[in-house]
Every structure is written in structure tokens, then in C-alpha cells.
Amino acid sequence: MKKLLKGFIIIFLLSVSIVLSAQMESFPCNSSNPQLKSLFKGGVIKSLNIHGCYGPGLGNLSSTFLMPTGKAPKIIESETEGEPPNDDAYVNWTCTYSPGKISDNDPKTAWVEGVKGTGIGEVLIVPCLDLAKPVKIWAGYGKSQTVFTSNSRPKKIRTVIIRAELGGGAQYGTDYENLKVISEGVVILGDKNGYQNLSIPKFKVDTFFSQISNSYVKYEYLLGIEILEVYPGTKYEDTCISEIVNE
Numbered sequence: 279m280k281k282l283l284k285g286f287i288i289i290f291l292l293s294v295s296i297v298l299s300a301q302m303e304s305f306p307c308n309s310s311n312p313q314l315k316s317l318f319k320g321g322v323i324k325s326l327n328i329h330g331c332y333g334p335g336l337g338n339l340s341s342t343f344l345m346p347t348g349k350a351p352k353i354i355e356s357e358t359e360g361e362p363p364n365d366d367a368y369v370n371w372t373c374t375y376s377p378g379k380i381s382d383n384d385p386k387t388a389w390v391e392g393v394k395g396t397g398i399g400e401v402l403i404v405p406c407l408d409l410a411k412p413v414k415i416w417a418g419y420g421k422s423q424t425v426f427t428s429n430s431r432p433k434k435i436r437t438v439i440i441r442a443e444l445g446g447g448a449q450y451g452t453d454y455e456n457l458k459v460i461s462e463g464v465v466i467l468g469d470k471n472g473y474q475n476l477s478i479p480k481f482k483v484d485t486f487f488s489q490i491s492n493s494y495v496k497y498e499y500l501l502g503i504e505i506l507e508v509y510p511g512t513k514y515e516d517t518c519i520s521e522i523v524n525e
Contacts, residue, residue: 303450304365305335307373310342310392318401318438318504322458326442329451331406334369336378340402342392344375344516375518377402385420385520391505396430397517401504403440404522409499412525415476417467418509419518426471430517433469434507438462439481440500446490454498469509476522 317323329335337343351367373379375390381404391397407413418431439461445453461479468474478501485494501522508517 304362304369305329305450306365306369307334307337307343307376307378309337310340311338312341314339314341314401314403314502315399317440317457317459318436318502320459322456324455325445326403326454326457327448327451328403328405328454330378332380332382333378334373334376335451336405337373337376339377339405340389340391341400342397343377344390344392346371346374377404380404380519380522381406383521383523385416388419388421388518388520390419390429390516390518394515396508396510396515397505398507399505400517401502402519404501404503407501407522408524409439409478409481409501413476413478413501413522414473414525415467415522416473416520418469418471418520420471420520423471427511428513429511430508430515431469431511432467432503432505432507432517432519433509435465435467436462436504436506437465437476437479438502438504439479440502441481441484442498442500443486443488444490444495444498454500457500459502464506473521475525 313323326338328339351371353368354364356363375388377389379387380389389402391400393400418426419429420426438459440457441460442454442457445455461481463477463479465477481499483496485496488495505517
């Protein structure tokens with residue numbers, strides 16, 4: 279009995295260690311996802327992991343994003359042997375203008391495209407929206423009126439509905455498979471430093487046969503945005519979007 283109890287204790291401690299290790303995993307925004315452009319042109323993306331609704335680790339949800347300038351925060355090495363370093367400040371710095379800022383309910387942060395010029399043709403996917411409910415957008419960088427007018431703002435955008443299958447288990451986030459655009463529209467936005475309604479293309483909710491559950495399940499549906507035309511900034515060409523969220 280004591281040996282059995284000891285075995286359970288060892289298993290429990292190992293489980294706790296694994297959980298703590300998982301909690302310490304970090305997700306810097308080191309790269310964007312140019313492959314998304316092929317999806318908007320009628321292609322299919324076989325697999326895409328969406329790490330969460332906002333914050334770090336979502337660099338793969340836009341074709342580009344602006345990397346911050348200046349000196350990166352230091353990664354603080356742990357004084358305890360075997361523990362990972364504290365890189366929270368560094369991770370958050372890398373994600374300053376990443377797609378994870380577009381759904382954090384904070385208009386003082388923004389996704390900023392990362393190409394030369396105004397970002398015409400750049401695309402992004404917005405996670406965690408309920409497309410059965412109204413959606414609103416804060417086009418531009420809402421940090422202040424000066425920052426808003428200094429940077430470019432989307433004027434005309436293409437909105438697309440992306441259909442996806444839920445994939446197998448993922449250690450972090452959610453795996454989606456066979457992503458495909460099934461509906462689209464064009465929206466003209468006002469040059470307003472604040473929320474405005476965003477019309478969503480109509481689409482049919484459908485099912486597919488899942489090999490994982492051995493049954494028919496509903497597809498998942500995501501919103502995609504492509505920049506077609508902008509209101510030019512007075513100082514910077516960068517095009518920004520602060521928020522796309524449910525009302």
C-alpha cells in the first residue's frame with residue numbers, strides 16, 4: 279500500500295511539473311504569415327494554429343506586422359537552476375503591433391501592417407468573433423487623435439468568411455484544418471477615431487464528417503480582412519487597426 283501511495287505521489291509531482299512547465303511557455307511574435315494571402319486568393323490552408331483570442335503568439339494571423347524599433351528588453355535569466363528565464367517583457371515587446379492587439383478591447387493598442395507603403399493587399403484573420411452577432415471596428419490607431427491622424431487608416435476593406443474544420447488536439451491554442459474562403463464583401467469605412475459597425479458577408483452554417491469524433495459536426499467560421507484603400511496618414515504610411523470585436 280505504501281509503495282502504491284508513493285507511486286501516486288511521484289505521478290502527481292510529475293504532473294504538476296509538466297503543468298508548471300506549460301504555464302511558463304512563452305510565445306514571442308517573431309514572424310508573420312505571408313501564406314495567408316494565398317487563402318484570400320482562393321487557396322486552401324491545410325493547417326493553422328490559433329494560440330488564443332489576443333495577446334502574444336498570434337503573429338501567424340496576419341500576412342505582415344510591424345516590428346517595434348529600439349532596444350529590446352532583456353531576458354532575465356533565472357537564479358534557480360532548471361527554471362526558464364523571465365522573458366515576459368521581451369515577448370510583449372515583440373508583439374507590440376501584432377494581430378493579438380486587434381481583439382484585446384484596448385483601442386490604445388493596434389495591429390500595424392509591416393510592409394513598405396500603406397499596406398494595400400495585406401491581410402489578417404480575427405480570432406474569437408461570434409459571427410452571429412454584430413461586429414464593430416476601430417479603424418486606425420486609437421491611442422490619441424494625433425496618433426490616429428499621423429498614421430494611415432483603412433478606407434476600403436475586403437471582408438471574407440473563412441470556413442475551417444477543427445483539427446486534433448493542440449497543446450496550445452486551437453488547430454484548424456482546411457481553411458477556405460466561402461463568402462466575401464467590400465466595406466467602405468468612415469474616417470472616424472472610434473468604433474463603427476462592420477457588416478459581415480452572409481454565409482451558410484454547414485457541417486462536415488469529422489474523423490476525430492466519427493460524426494457530423496459544424497464548421498468553424500473566422501473573419502478575414504484585406505486592406506484595399508486607405509486614408510493616408512499625415513506623418514506615417516503605416517496602416518493601423520485598433521480593434522475588431524463583437525458589440
